[in-house]
Amino acid sequence: MKILIIGGTQFIGIAQVEIALARGHEVTIFNRGKTNADMFPQVEKLIGDRDGNLEALKGRRWDVVIDNCGYVPRIVKQSAELLADAVDRYIFISTISVFADLTKPGIDENSPLAKLEDETTEVYMSEAYGGLKVLCEKVVEEAVPGRTLIIRPGLIVGPNDPTNRFTYWPARIADSSRKEVLAPDSPEVGSQVIDARDLGAFTIKMAEEKATGIYNATGPDYRLTLGKIFDTSKEITGSDVNFTWVSEEFLLENKIEPFSQMPLWVPRAMAGFDKVNVSKAINAGLTFRPLEETIRDTLAFEAERHAKAGEDDPQLKRAGLSPEREAELLAAWHAKN
């Protein structure tokens, strides 16, 4: 197939390009040439900007486009309308944050979607993120009717993750110089995640099968818990850290943000977030690599990034607690308990 990838040089795009090339497809990537510009010298690169400069895409044809970096409907509309007659199918990478109510378990593809009060907002790194993705999905479905595939991933993890959310935990656990690790709530807290490479393989497989429709895509196919992720990280790294599980009340009192400051912590009020129904995607062929492999490869990626960028790389310290904040919180917890 001839595949156009909008994005392609970061995280999920990197996995898609690698898998597509390995499967013999012809890949073109379109981006601004800012992120990892030297990556994939063997791949055709079209430079532009999805907001206002799509010149490089004009007059071309592909079997399928994979749109990775669409967050604002006004902007997604530009590529969806331009490419409607230039591709057979349009794959849009959305998110499970599109759902209106993440408090209840068992959300499936037909569950109600979030609505925004202000549909003109473009501030997508905010509470509007899910509602804006709903509108992006709609724009794509309107521009390319009957030929769209919407994939809604949960938390994406693994090598090349720029957010440090999953990475925080294996990296923190590997650091035996700080023996006591602050852990959220309980080892029984559930966690749904998908390795970017499993998501990439599913996306390319669905592209090959000319699939259309909507699929939630997270995992794995068993109930994964924080306890399992932490213990597996401990085994793999040979670390001798101990976990101090602090209560949800304590985290909330101290205004610790789930996802960003305390990655993988799903507050009890959001009980649906780690229990999304993914049986439709599994029946369509979504598979999951072992957790051990994701942790090992994430640690290898993190070590390589540290070696290249040094301690001062701002990318290295995104999600998670700083050592100082973690120590402060542990002291406060012990003073009370």
Ligand SMILES: NC(=O)c1ccc[n+]([C@@H]2O[C@H](COP(=O)([O-])OP(=O)(O)OC[C@H]3O[C@@H](n4cnc5c(N)ncnc54)[C@H](OP(=O)(O)O)[C@@H]3O)[C@@H](O)[C@H]2O)c1
């Ligand atoms: N991370 C998660 O846990 C998670 C969970 C659920 C869903 N998702 C979804 O997964 C996707 C995130 O993917 P990601 O983190 O790999 O990448 P991303 O940040 O959305 O996109 C980065 C890629 O897009 C290109 N790009 C950015 N702005 C562009 C523009 N204006 N015009 C053309 N290209 C542009 C970048 O290259 P240049 O900078 O060179 O342009 C880069 O190749 C999103 O759709 C997100 O909603 C993520």
